[in-house]
Amino acid sequence: MTGTTVQPSLWHVLQPKWRTVRQRLREARERGGWGRLTILLTAGGLFWLGVYGVLFRILKYFRGVEELGPLLAGKLLGLVLLAFVSILILSNVITALSSFFLAKDLDLLVSAPVDWLRLYLAKLWETVIHSSWMVALMIVPILAAFGVIYGGGVLFLPFAVLTIVPMLILPGVVGAALTLILVNVFPARRTRDLLSIIALGAAGGVILAFRLIRPEQLARPEGFRNLLDFVTVLRTPTSPFLPSEWATKAIMSFLRGSVDPLPLLLLWTTAAAFVTVGALLHRELFATGFTKAQEGAERFVRGTLWRRTVGSLLKPLTVAKREFVLKDIKLFFRDTTQWSQLILLAVLVVVYVFNIKALPLHRGEPVGFFYVNLVSFLNLGLAGFVLASIAARFIFPAVSLEGRQMWLLRSSPLDLKALLWSKYWVGTVPLLVLALLLTGITNVLLQVSSFMMVVSLATICALTLAISALALGYGALYPQFETENAAQIPTSFGGLVFMMTTVALLGAVILALWQAVYTYVRAVYDGRPVVIDAWMIGGFTVVAAVCAAATVIPLKIGLKRMEQFEF
Amino acid sequence: MIRLENLTKHYGSFVAVDDISMEVPRGLLHGFLGPNGAGKTTTLRMIAGILRPTDGRVLIGGDDVHKQPLAAKMRLGFIPDRPFVYDKLTGAEFLRFVAGLYGQEGDAIDRRIAELLEVFELTSWKDELVEAYSHGMRQKLIISSALIHRPEVIVVDEPMVGLDPKAARLLKDIFRQFVGKGGTVLMSTHTLEVAEAMCDRIAIIQHGKIVAEGTVPDLRRQHQAGDVSLEELFLKLTGGAHARELAEVLGR
Numbered sequence: 001m002t003g004t005t006v007q008p009s010l011w012h013v014l015q016p017k018w019r020t021v022r023q024r025l026r027e028a029r030e031r032g033g034w035g036r037l038t039i040l041l042t043a044g045g046l047f048w049l050g051v052y053g054v055l056f057r058i059l060k061y062f063r064g065v066e067e068l069g070p071l072l073a074g075k076l077l078g079l080v081l082l083a084f085v086s087i088l089i090l091s092n093v094i095t096a097l098s099s100f101f102l103a104k105d106l107d108l109l110v111s112a113p114v115d116w117l118r119l120y121l122a123k124l125w126e127t128v129i130h131s132s133w134m135v136a137l138m139i140v141p142i143l144a145a146f147g148v149i150y151g152g153g154v155l156f157l158p159f160a161v162l163t164i165v166p167m168l169i170l171p172g173v174v175g176a177a178l179t180l181i182l183v184n185v186f187p188a189r190r191t192r193d194l195l196s197i198i199a200l201g202a203a204g205g206v207i208l209a210f211r212l213i214r215p216e217q218l219a220r221p222e223g224f225r226n227l228l229d230f231v232t233v234l235r236t237p238t239s240p241f242l243p244s245e246w247a248t249k250a251i252m253s254f255l256r257g258s259v260d261p262l263p264l265l266l267l268w269t270t271a272a273a274f275v276t277v278g279a280l281l282h283r284e285l286f287a288t289g290f291t292k293a294q295e296g297a298e299r300f301v302r303g304t305l306w307r308r309t310v311g312s313l314l315k316p317l318t319v320a321k322r323e324f325v326l327k328d329i330k331l332f333f334r335d336t337t338q339w340s341q342l343i344l345l346a347v348l349v350v351v352y353v354f355n356i357k358a359l360p361l362h363r364g365e366p367v368g369f370f371y372v373n374l375v376s377f378l379n380l381g382l383a384g385f386v387l388a389s390i391a392a393r394f395i396f397p398a399v400s401l402e403g404r405q406m407w408l409l410r411s412s413p414l415d416l417k418a419l420l421w422s423k424y425w426v427g428t429v430p431l432l433v434l435a436l437l438l439t440g441i442t443n444v445l446l447q448v449s450s451f452m453m454v455v456s457l458a459t460i461c462a463l464t465l466a467i468s469a470l471a472l473g474y475g476a477l478y479p480q481f482e483t484e485n486a487a488q489i490p491t492s493f494g495g496l497v498f499m500m501t502t503v504a505l506l507g508a509v510i511l512a513l514w515q516a517v518y519t520y521v522r523a524v525y526d527g528r529p530v531v532i533d534a535w536m537i538g539g540f541t542v543v544a545a546v547c548a549a550a551t552v553i554p555l556k557i558g559l560k561r562m563e564q565f566e567f
Numbered sequence: 568m569i570r571l572e573n574l575t576k577h578y579g580s581f582v583a584v585d586d587i588s589m590e591v592p593r594g595l596l597h598g599f600l601g602p603n604g605a606g607k608t609t610t611l612r613m614i615a616g617i618l619r620p621t622d623g624r625v626l627i628g629g630d631d632v633h634k635q636p637l638a639a640k641m642r643l644g645f646i647p648d649r650p651f652v653y654d655k656l657t658g659a660e661f662l663r664f665v666a667g668l669y670g671q672e673g674d675a676i677d678r679r680i681a682e683l684l685e686v687f688e689l690t691s692w693k694d695e696l697v698e699a700y701s702h703g704m705r706q707k708l709i710i711s712s713a714l715i716h717r718p719e720v721i722v723v724d725e726p727m728v729g730l731d732p733k734a735a736r737l738l739k740d741i742f743r744q745f746v747g748k749g750g751t752v753l754m755s756t757h758t759l760e761v762a763e764a765m766c767d768r769i770a771i772i773q774h775g776k777i778v779a780e781g782t783v784p785d786l787r788r789q790h791q792a793g794d795v796s797l798e799e800l801f802l803k804l805t806g807g808a809h810a811r812e813l814a815e816v817l818g819r
Contacts, residue, residue, distance in 0.1 A: 319667045319671065320667050320668050320669075327660075327664050330655065330656060405651055407617055408645075408665065408712070410615070411617055412640055413638075413640040413668065566618050566619065
């Protein structure tokens, strides 16, 4: 046969994805009904309101500052959009790896007579949507606050859309191009190496972004020689060649009532140019990269290290439990998508501890005893939230990740209790170590008394046990067996409900401890001896009971749910 | 050895398996045939304890799979149709893990692993991550894992898919020897020549019901099919005339 082949439309290529999304939504609605939708909408709405409220207050304050106000508002928007663009580049690199090289539909698309441009555009579209929807939703309340405070009017809405869309496309093209180059450089399906680079790049990016922002200068105008210096810093673009800066300029010029078409023109022409260059790069490199991604992994593993170390430590356990724990540890450390996130986690923990150290509590004047104890006490809640986020990422997906292998576990004589037990302790032990380190180090930095040290360490232990159990229990209650990427699992409905429950638990524990801590602080402040009274004992008992219930009940419910799983 | 009593499975209003009863005695290789969607995999997964029946029960060596699961499953080796295994374990690690699930460890298991890997020609791959294995190699690994604890019963869903001719022949020999030593195999397959050559008895399931059961000569006699092959018999029992018409249309 000769002649040109009639090409399917771009929409036709994208149709299966769109239909899958629709079907998933339909299934979710059928499973959870209106209750689930209401919870999701309420949580989303509250989050939006929170972001809007905070921004509204800040911008209202800025508006009241003569001359500097609009500059500060512009700088703030620039920083927010810069942060978004950085996140988007990272997120697009990871998503592009999956959508351009590992997706299940690629065999069909690549073997079909679909031309390279349609394939590129379809996959780029998919990548941009996948990685940008959350950022796009986050931008809505932020821009709404800007629009309301600076009287943007009805036309601000289409103008904002016109500005933000190219800003989302650009990181998509850059991310896809970076992935394309990396896949071509590294031999055969070395996603481990690739993702390690991405993780390290992200860590470096965070530090770099932190330096770029130079927050200390903005926070301390008194540090400038004069007002002119301060204004000069505010007027200087953070990074004049970044789309976030153009978007900021476009939006701020619109809000000031003098629309400058140049930044908008820059955004759209650059986006068009980038898509063109990206497409050409795709035409040259995709076939080689895709072939490399199909080649065998050639991973030779001796793997006796874990058996000799952890295996020996676990000798007292039954064979099934020991093998299960070993298996989970090996899978975790051999899967780059899992362990690479530990790098970012480490960076965040360092920043967290650094922030506590930087608090101006011990500068010059006598130690503010009240503030030290207050910070130490509230730090419990914050540390609990950090632990909950980690549990959501690492423990919540544990049951879901067994999905495809459940045929083996269910047809073997493995007791599901043993499975849950292994999952629980494999997640809880490292979390407990982190919790104790985080709380212990911050308490040492804060120079708290031994009373507060004991109370906070004991509480964080109890909270960690409960948070792990909640994560595992909710993970079993809302499993995502179809999702292969562990990082996507916590963003599900179950993940949201887990986080909401954990926040409620943290609130309840802090509330129950409040009276005990207040009695202690009051006694020390007044110079009276600290007496452990009935109120204190009552508070501690309530905390212990709440944490014990939050540990036992989710595990029992999770086990019951697992017994009902069908595959 | 395997006993199904009024086994039923509903998915909502759809009846996947409809009140079937069947007995597979010890030392027999029993074929389980049926067209796509007839209920074969659902039945086998209920026997393996992966799915819970809506009604009825499954006994393995006298133990109810859902009431005494641990005792029943100790006797069982299950080979699924889709070879999903942990990609980030090596072949040897996977086999050791499975042995651990059955409470077995030590030198004897190490020897058994080496033996099975040797038999299935996977020895040179034993320290490779499973993600590098081909479909057929994964299938061989899963078959090895089902044999590692020396089960009394093997339940196997489409064992020949993905296997090269040598491995397929090996598997047939293994099953025959296993049965010869008193083991029991319940095997679903679409390869009717394999079923005819290997199976002592055959059950044919359609629309969730067993429509025929017995030895191949029994089935021919019951359905007055003369001296036809199992394939012809199967098509006769499961609406094959329609399939043949379709084939003619497609072949035009």
